[in-house]
Amino acid sequence: xxxxxxxxxxxxxxxxxxxxxxxxxxxxxxxxxxxxxxxxxxxxxxxxxxxxxxxxxxxxxxxxxxxxxxxxxxxxxxxxxxxxxxxxxxxxxxxxxxxxxxxxxxxxxxxxxxxxxxxxxxxxxxxxxxxxxxxxxxxxxxxxxxxxxxxxxxxxxxxxxxxxxxxxxxxxxxxxxxxxxxxxxxxxxxxxxxxxxxxxxxxxxxxxxxxxxxxxxxxxxxxxxxxxxxxxxxxxxxxxxxxxxxxxxxxxxxxxxxxxxxxxxxxxxxxxxxxxxxxxxxxxxxxxxxxxxxxxxxxxxxxxxxxxxxxxxxxxxxxxxxxxxxxxxxxxxxxxxxxxxxxxxxxxxxxxxxxxxxxxxxxxxxxxxxxxxxxxxxxxxxxxxxxxxxxxxxxxxxxxxxxxxxxxxxxxxxxxxxxxxxxxxxxxxxxxxxxxxxxxxxxxxxxxxxxxxxxxxxxxxxxxxxxxxxxxxxxxxxxxxxxxxxxxxxxxxxxxxxxxxxxxxxxxxxxxxxxxxxxxxxxxxxxxxxxxxxxxxxxxxxxxxxxxxxxxxxxxxxxxxxxxxxxxxxxxxxxxxxxxxxxxxxxxxxxxxxxxxxxxxxxxxxxxxxxxxxxxxxxxxxxxxxxxxxxxxxxxxxxxxxxxxxxxxxxxxxxxxxxxx
DNA sequence: GCAAGGTC
Numbered sequence: 061x062x063x064x065x066x067x068x069x070x071x072x073x074x075x076x077x078x079x080x081x082x083x084x085x086x087x088x089x090x091x092x093x094x095x096x097x098x099x100x101x102x103x104x105x106x107x108x109x110x111x112x113x114x115x116x117x118x119x120x121x122x123x124x125x126x127x128x129x130x131x132x133x134x135x136x137x138x139x140x141x142x143x144x145x146x147x148x149x150x151x152x153x154x155x156x157x158x159x160x161x162x163x164x165x166x167x168x169x170x171x172x173x174x175x176x177x178x179x180x181x182x183x184x185x186x187x188x189x190x191x192x193x194x195x196x197x198x199x200x201x202x203x204x205x206x207x208x209x210x211x212x213x214x215x216x217x218x219x220x221x222x223x224x225x226x227x228x229x230x231x232x233x234x235x236x237x238x239x240x241x242x243x244x245x246x247x248x249x250x251x252x253x254x255x256x257x258x259x260x261x262x263x264x265x266x267x268x269x270x271x272x273x274x275x276x277x278x279x280x281x282x283x284x285x286x287x288x289x290x291x292x293x294x295x296x297x298x299x300x301x302x303x304x305x306x307x308x309x310x311x312x313x314x315x316x317x318x319x320x321x322x323x324x325x326x327x328x329x330x331x332x333x334x335x336x337x338x339x340x341x342x343x344x345x346x347x348x349x350x351x352x353x354x355x356x357x358x359x360x361x362x363x364x365x366x367x368x369x370x371x372x373x374x375x376x377x378x379x380x381x382x383x384x385x386x387x388x389x390x391x392x393x394x395x396x397x398x399x400x401x402x403x404x405x406x407x408x409x410x411x412x413x414x415x416x417x418x419x420x421x422x423x424x425x426x427x428x429x430x431x432x433x434x435x436x437x438x439x440x441x442x443x444x445x446x447x448x449x450x451x452x453x454x455x456x457x458x459x460x461x462x463x464x465x466x467x468x469x470x471x472x473x474x475x476x477x478x479x480x481x482x483x484x485x486x487x488x489x490x491x492x493x494x495x496x497x498x499x500x501x502x503x504x505x506x507x508x509x510x511x512x513x514x515x516x517x518x519x520x521x522x523x524x525x526x527x528x529x530x531x532x533x534x535x536x537x538x539x540x541x542x543x544x545x546x547x548x549x550x551x552x553x554x555x556x557x558x559x560x561x562x563x564x565x566x567x568x569x570x571x572x573x574x575x576x577x578x579x580x581x582x583x584x585x586x587x588x589x590x591x592x593x594x595x596x597x598x599x600x601x602x603x604x605x606x607x608x609x610x611x612x613x614x615x616x617x618x619x620x621x622x623x624x625x626x627x628x629x630x631x632x633x634x635x636x637x638x639x640x641x642x643x644x645x646x647x648x649x650x651x652x653x654x655x656x657x658x659x660x661x662x663x664x665x666x667x668x669x670x671x672x673x674x675x676x677x678x679x680x681x682x683x684x685x686x687x688x689x690x691x692x693x694x695x696x697x698x699x700x701x702x703x704x705x706x707x708x709x710x711x712x713x714x715x716x717x718x719x720x721x
Numbered sequence: 722g723c724a725a726g727g728t729c
Contacts, residue, residue, distance in 0.1 A: 070728060094729055120727030127723095134722065142723090181727055237726075244724030252722080271724045385729075393728095569726065 061101070064108060065169040066115040066205075067162065067189050069176040071095055072384075072391065074117035076210045077175060081219060084115065089161045095119070097165065105220050114165050121181075122159055122188045124152045125237050127245065139249040140708070142242055143701050151192075159192050166193035166200060173222060174204040177442040180679070183226050184233035190225060208441040211402040231689035232682035236675065239696050244271050246704060247666070251653075254711045268653070269580055272672055273565045273573045275653075278582045279667035280558045281644045282654040284550040291546035297325035299332065301489070301496045302536040306524040309535070312489060312496035318542065329539045332492035340530040341495070342488035348501070350480040350517045352508040354397045354436040355445030356471045358567035359560045361392065363553040364471075368514050369463045370640040372552060372585075373571035379464045380446070388452045389468050393568040394443035397436025403444060405476055406430060411451040412469055421511040425476055433475040447472045467514070474512035481505040482517070487526050491534065498523065549643040551588060562669035563676050582650035585642040656714035660707055 068074040071094055078084045078098035089095040098115040128146040131137050137145065151159045166172060172193045176182035183204075190202050203222035207214055247270035255268055298318035303310050319325050354360070358377075365376030380392035399405060409430070412422040448469045454462045485500040500523040509515060550558075555574060559565055565573045577583050646654075654667045675696070681687045707714065 092729090118727090119729055122727095132723095139723090177727090185727070233726080237724090240724045240726085242724090246723085248723040267722055269723060273725065381729090566726070568728085572725085 062108060062111050062170040063168055064102075064104070064111045064113050064171045064173050065162075065165045065193070066113060066173045066175050068115070068117040069182055069185055070119055071117045073175060073177075073210065074098060074115050077215050077219075078113075078115040080210070080212045080215045081113070081115075089116065090157050092157060095158065095161070097161070102219070107220065107222060108171060111171075114169070115175075116161060116165060118158050118162070118176075118185065118189060119155075121185055122151055122155050122162075122192065123149050124155075125149055125241055127241075134249055134253070139246045139253070140701075140704060142246040142249070143697050143704070145242075147238065147241070162189060162192050163196045166197045169193075169197065169200060171201045171203065174202070174225060175207075176204070178206060178208060179440060179442050180229045180233050180683070182442065183229035186225050187227070187230040208439070209400045209403065209444050211400065214400075214402055226683075228683050228685055232679040235682060235689045235692045236679060238693055239675070240272055242697065243700050244269070246700075247707075250704065250708060251714075254708075255715060258715050267580070268649075269576070270666065271573075271576075272675065273569070274576050274580070274582075275666050276562065276564045276669040276672055277555070277559060277573045278577045278646065278650055279654055279669065280555055281550050281577070281583050282646045282651055282667070284547065284554075284644075285646050285651065288546050288549055293543045293545065294320060295322075295541055295543055296320050297322050297539060297541050299325065299329050299494065299496075299537065299539055301332075301338065301491060301534045302538075303338070303532060304535045305526075305532075308522065308524045310487075310498055310523060312487075312498050312534075315488075315495040315497060322541075325539060328492065328494055329537075332494055332537055335492040336533055337531045338489045338491035338496075338534050340487065340526045340528055341490050342486065342497075343526050343528050344486045346484055346486075348482050348484040350482070350509070350515070352431075352434065352474050352477060352479050353471060353512065353515070355399055355433050355475050356447070356468065357395055357397050357436075357438065357445060358393050359395070359556060359570070360397070361446060361468075362571060363556050364467060364514065365464070366552040366556070366641055368640075369460075369467060371460065371463075372574075372642060373556060374575045375460070376464060377568075377571050379460050380468075383457075383461060383465055383468075386452075388448065388450055388465055390445075390447050390449050391443045392446055393566075394446060395438045395440040395567055396443055396445050397438045399433050399435075399445060399475075405433070408447060408449070409473065409476055412448065412473065414451060415453075415469075418466075418470060418473060418511055421477075422473055425473065429478065430476055431478050445475075470511050470513075474508040474515075477511065478505070478507040480507045480509045480517055482519070485523055487523065491537070548588065549645050551641045551643050552585075553641065555644060558669075563673050564669055577650070581647055582653065583644050583646050585644055588641045588643040652714070657707070659713050660710045666703070 066074070066077070068077065074096065075098065078100065081102045082100040084098035084100040086096045086098050089097055095117065100113050101110065102113045103110045126132065126148055127142065128148055131142065131145040172190060174186040174189055176186045176189070186204055193200055194202070202225060204225045205218040206221070206223050207218035248267065251268045251270060296318040299314045301312040303312065361380060362373035362376050365371045366373060369376065371379070377392065380389065383389045384392050406426065409422050409425050413419050413426065415422070446468055448465070452465065457465060480503065482501050482503045486497065488495055488497040499520070501520045503517060503519045509517060552574065556570055559570050559573070564570070578585065657666045678687065678692045682689055682692060
């Protein structure tokens with residue numbers, strides 16, 4: 061029998077796949093408890109037939125990329141030389157054990173079968189494994205498995221249908237690695253060396269870093285800061301009609317919302333008053349529903365953590381990783397918001413039946429309440445949505461772990477239940493030449509809301525009976541004024557959304573970039589709503605008082621789905637929990653960097669997110685074969701070298717802004 | 722003393 065060496069990207073995949081293929085004997089690799097070789101026999105059928113298998117894994121990338129030794133010291137060269145200084149690829153000390161295991165196993169194998177994640181980084185990790193193995197054993201046949209989840213049938217099918225490694229995807233990643241290193245190091249050294257003497261008053265300041273992700277992240281914060289700072293409130297006017305019927309006071313909102321022209325509103329208002337009678341022109345009752353949430357992705361978990369679990373994104377990820385390592389939840393880094401058809405969701409629900417709090421709800425799902433989860437638009441082809449794997453009783457977890465676990469479970473159960481159902485009533489009246497309307501909601505069946513307290517959808521006050529054609533003299537009609545209010549500073553969920561939408565970082569790294577711009581003192585955070593240290597400095601978010609304040613023209617209790625974050629008008633509890641959200645304010649240094657680069661005036665300001673987007677497109681082009689790694693690297697290096705030269709020439713501009721000019 | 726991407 062021939063020997064097949066299988067290598068996954070991480071131990072959990074090796075374990076799961078090996079167990080699907082055959083009962084395996086697990087051997088620790090050189091005393092590491094977390095790295096194992098699974099040894100078993102398996103028949104690969106037409107491809108390789110009956111074989112001895114060793115199924116092992118790496119732990120992410122094995123090799124590091126660095127400048128040649130001569131260029132590593134900051135004084136060794138002019139930072140501009142980093143654009144073409146030689147680069148070396150090597151195995152870091154802490155990865156040597158992993159590399160050696162691959163070598164040892166590859167020596168006696170006929171086939172190297174790669175099981176890294178089926179994404180670009182996975183493809184690149186695959187080539188790292190291949191290079192190490194081929195160096196020891198050049199006669200190896202190299203294949204990879206194509207799989208998008210670790211369900212048994214899917215894995216078995218992948219095992220029997222190996223495909224070639226995709227060199228193009230690996231090359232796209234190699235281009236990214238080289239560009240991030242060269243540009244990051246060159247700009248970081250240049251900036252730091254040029255600016256540090258200027259701002260020495262900040263003693264602990266060490267490095268003024270540049271990175272293709274951290275700078276756009278900072279850019280978002282600064283951008284919002286200026287929108288807040290430069291905001292000029294505008295006065296608007298509107299008409300509100302109130303009518304009391306059957307002892308219920310109903311507010312009718314103006315269909316036009318509000319106008320910025322006082323005279324116009326006055327004229328329209330007087331026409332209403334002259335008309336005296338209002339007439340009901342529409343009464344519509346219709347069934348409505350609030351959709352259950354989508355299956356949970358990493359980005360969504362981080363946003364919800366900031367909103368409801370009182371943890372920043374980095375903390376949420378740390379906790380989620382621990383829950384994953386202990387086997388309570390699935391892999392926490394995923395972009396997928398659709399469950400694969402093959403996955404046995406009921407078996408997951410079943411395990412939650414024993415819980416004292418949400419157990420009864422899970423039982424309800426088992427007893428006929430189950431509904432297939434919605435499918436979101438994302439699928440990373442590597443991991444399922446985050447879901448509970450095993451039941452753990454709350455007392456076994458610490459407080460933070462319990463909050464995250466509970467959220468993951470509730471979210472999952474909500475996904476598997478029915479949308480909330482209600483009845484919406486829309487009433488419109490004409491009054492003068494104007495139309496006013498009100499909206500009512502009766503929640504008929506809460507369904508998923510019973511297990512998912514993070515969403516709010518509540519019945520509005522009962523509306524009295526109105527019928528079309530009915531006329532009345534409104535109890536009250538008044539003209540009000542209000543002022544547009546400034547946006548708030550950027551919150552963490554908003555920042556994550558922006559990064560996600562602009563392709564800044566990945567699900568696994570977004571929290572790190574946010575932490576980095578804090579660590580570099582480019583930004584400060586504080587509790588939104590003027591928390592502890594929210595002292596004297598400007599309460600920018602104008603508060604609405606009395607008759608002032610924007611009313612966006614929405615009826616009460618509307619509760620649109622997918623409610624955007626921030627100022628959620630209707631929900632009392634949601635509002636309270638929002639008190640835990642951090643807001644981001646750039647420091648003088650942070651503002652200076654972004655402003656400085658904007659002022660130096662390239663069309664390609666380093667703070668702008670589209671540079672990273674361009675890079676993403678170029679990587680896709682490499683994958684598609686329409687360009688090559690070499691072309692992308694060289695084109696970008698030339699482009700950024702120009703930026704680099706112009707920045708060093710105009711470094712005084714950057715210095716001036718940093719000094720607060 | 723620099724980046725971003727994997728993962729333990």
